[in-house]
Amino acid sequence: MAVSAFPMDASSDSTPSGILLSWFYDHRRTLPWREERTPYSTWISEAMLQQTRVPTVLNYYPRFLHRFPDPASLAEAPEDEVLKLWEGLGYYSRARNLMRGAKYICEHFHGELPSEPDLLLEIPGIGPYMAGAIASLAFDKPAPAVDGNCIRIYCRLHALPLIPAEGSTYKEIYSRVLADIPEDAPGDFNEALMDLGSLICTPKSPKCETCPLNDQCSAFLLGKQEDFPLKKEKKATPIEEHTILKIFTGDKILVRKRPSTGLLAGLYELIDLPGNLTHAEVQTWLLENFPALASQCELKSGSAPAASDTTKGFPLDESAPDIRPLGKSRHVFSHLRWEMIGYEIHLNAADKNTQKKLIANASELGEIVSPKEYQALAFASALRAYR
Numbered sequence: 001m002a003v004s005a006f007p008m009d010a011s012s013d014s015t016p017s018g019i020l021l022s023w024f025y026d027h028r029r030t031l032p033w034r035e036e037r038t039p040y041s042t043w044i045s046e047a048m049l050q051q052t053r054v055p056t057v058l059n060y061y062p063r064f065l066h067r068f069p070d071p072a073s074l075a076e077a078p079e080d081e082v083l084k085l086w087e088g089l090g091y092y093s094r095a096r097n098l099m100r101g102a103k104y105i106c107e108h109f110h111g112e113l114p115s116e117p118d119l120l121l122e123i124p125g126i127g128p129y130m131a132g133a134i135a136s137l138a139f140d141k142p143a144p145a146v147d148g149n150c151i152r153i154y155c156r157l158h159a160l161p162l163i164p165a166e167g168s169t170y171k172e173i174y175s176r177v178l179a180d181i182p183e184d185a186p187g188d189f190n191e192a193l194m195d196l197g198s199l200i201c202t203p204k205s206p207k208c209e210t211c212p213l214n215d216q217c218s219a220f221l222l223g224k225q226e227d228f229p230l231k232k233e234k235k236a237t238p239i240e241e242h243t244i245l246k247i248f249t250g251d252k253i254l255v256r257k258r259p260s261t262g263l264l265a266g267l268y269e270l271i272d273l274p275g276n277l278t279h280a281e282v283q284t285w286l287l288e289n290f291p292a293l294a295s296q297c298e299l300k301s302g303s304a305p306a307a308s309d310t311t312k313g314f315p316l317d318e319s320a321p322d323i324r325p326l327g328k329s330r331h332v333f334s335h336l337r338w339e340m341i342g343y344e345i346h347l348n349a350a351d352k353n354t355q356k357k358l359i360a361n362a363s364e365l366g367e368i369v370s371p372k373e374y375q376a377l378a379f380a381s382a383l384r385a386y387r
């Protein structure tokens, strides 16, 4: 079930697979998920490593596995707790898929991951790459695990003019890996490709001089390693502008939970308004959404300031909300860029009655939480600058 405890003797094998394995046994990375491997730990580590770099995963993997040591504990966990442990890793759909997958494993496979790729593919969130990785790494099945690293290496080795994201590319590389994968060390072979892709055959500036396969690599021999695989023409990344409001009533903070589907689903956020609003526009929004503020201004100055005045930049009187700029920030998703501007707002009323009304206004916009509760919430890492 586990990968080879001792390196196979690949040193005398002069095929590309043999050379690659021989290099791997000398240079393999020491990583916690390779030390005490189980099918479950392989699944968790592979889910974390999709879209996230190894140094980041090293901080999350032990904590996650300690708290959720098996599918049953993950299946029973409250979503908020799982998302909190995932906070900062990004791509939260992976965490939700792990929960759905864990429930499926408990309901259909008696709480144990199956060994066959076809059965692994039934589990929500497990796609062909992960099924191949789990089957080969944890069960020694000769199943290819074709990801971007693998496609890049094979396209370069064979000078294949293929575009990675195209379905036909996946099929072509899958069949080539299937032909190469050694029956007696399939997991090691897949891991060797992962390590070669991370350490040597990198997307930019591959270290061909030290690559164990440089004698066999068509792209290297042509001097065109960075021309393979072919690059798809990049579309401009769409940009969204947001204004993030961190609103305090006393020492409590106004938060909202995002919808259960879509971008950053189920995570907490601060008040998020479309567009990059100016200070005056934020004042206007506050007066519209916190009617108690307007009555407070009226009480003090005799008449509430008109929203149109504030947008023209007329100052509110001293009872106006305390708005402090938090600066600009940017977050880049895989398909989208957020350009944000933030403000910290303190709603402090002159009297208890108005303060109560402000809290009632705030409650219509979200939840008001204490600083301790705030710290415990799973927040979108896109908002890190304003957290």
Ligand code: SF4
Pocket (backbone or CB within 6 Å): 153, 156, 157, 200, 201, 202, 206, 207, 208, 209, 211, 212, 213, 214, 217, 218, 219, 220, 225
């Ligand atoms: S020789 Fe260079 S391009 Fe070819 S597989 Fe090795 S690192 Fe990649």
